[in-house]
Amino acid sequence: MLEPADRQRFERMVMPHQDAAFNLARWLLRSRADAEDVTQEAMVRAFRFIGSFHGVDARAWLLQIVRNACYTWLEKNRRTDLMTEFDETIHLQPTQSPEAAAVASNERERLMKALETLPARSREVLVLRELEGCSYKEIATITSIPIGTVMSTLARARDGLKRVLSPSTTRDASGKEVHRDV
């Protein structure tokens, strides 16, 4: 019976990454409660397939499963999340309302909201890079996109975040601040 060995392997290699799994799910789903359900489901799936894992990077393997579970969940429950491309007219609105401005006085809240306005594909690379500290190679593995695309997606995501955080000003090519109509 392989059972005890599989359980040990899972405990040793996969369980330590449950925070990473939860964090990715939380940012992809934008909800702690949903993230908890999906993380649990993904971890159980990882356990069932532990026999097919022969690599060395268990975190990337697990995060790949978590990511797939998140997209499947979004597909079923919140399709609009997947269809929304970055659109300034939609995404910039919240930061202009008085309530949002009050909330934005808290820096963490402000960054959190800004990150959540990015499209899922931008959000995930930023979370993997800045919060999880993944290399481009690991991000490529987890998201199944080529390494070159990781770099350009990150560039787009960071520029998007920058725009959400300071919607009224941007820099032109010479570095001068330019005011835009919003």
Place this chain on the structure above:
Amino acid sequence: MTCEISQALLHGYLDGELDPLRAEEFERHLESCSPCIAKLEEQESLRASLRGAKLYERAPAGLAKKIQREIANTRSESDYQWTWVPIFRWIAASAAIVLVMVITYFGVGRIFSGNSGVEQAALTEVIDAHIRSLQPGHLTDVTSTDQHTVKPWFDGKLNYVPPVRDFAENGFPLIGGRLDVLNGRSVAVLVYGRRKHFINVFVWPESSSESAIALTGARNGYQWNYSRAHGMEFCAISDVSATDLHDLSELLQE
């Protein structure tokens, strides 16, 4: 370097993901481009505030327990016992097996065989051989940019003829060839240049004729790329970027 190009590179530089040569190029560009300096500083401060904001959210305290409780009642895929599985289990199990096959074939397998396809031990040997080759005088046994000099040199030294081509016009000039030992067996190594870097391409006859596959990875700071074509297996290794190595691999497979 135009500013247009450096925009994506800026992020690669910020993340420390450019190969040394490109990083150096970018630093030279920075010396004369104040908008890029401003942008880099802007991105550095954005990163600092992202990291400082403690946005990482850890799993809730009870999650580990819930998972452990659930897997206590779950069998891993390798544990299904066919003799006494009730009928619905049969159905679930076959669906699961199909799923495993699909995932193994299309996803997990493709990507993670990167760590197992080229066996770890073989990979270590390739890396060691690469490092050894960079010692003075070890890179090539025959030094020539002419494929018609390098190819005949292998004649009689091996029981197969490696395909030798110069890719100078694609930016990968042939530097020469040598014999090396992998897994206790003599293999041909073709040496290519890429700017100031060297790429070792180990070539040996295909052991089983599967369809073309390509695997890549990074280890100890070296990029490697494994591919099959023309009845041969190729393993390229170097400190150039993954993209460069990929380009060379495509040329080898043409």
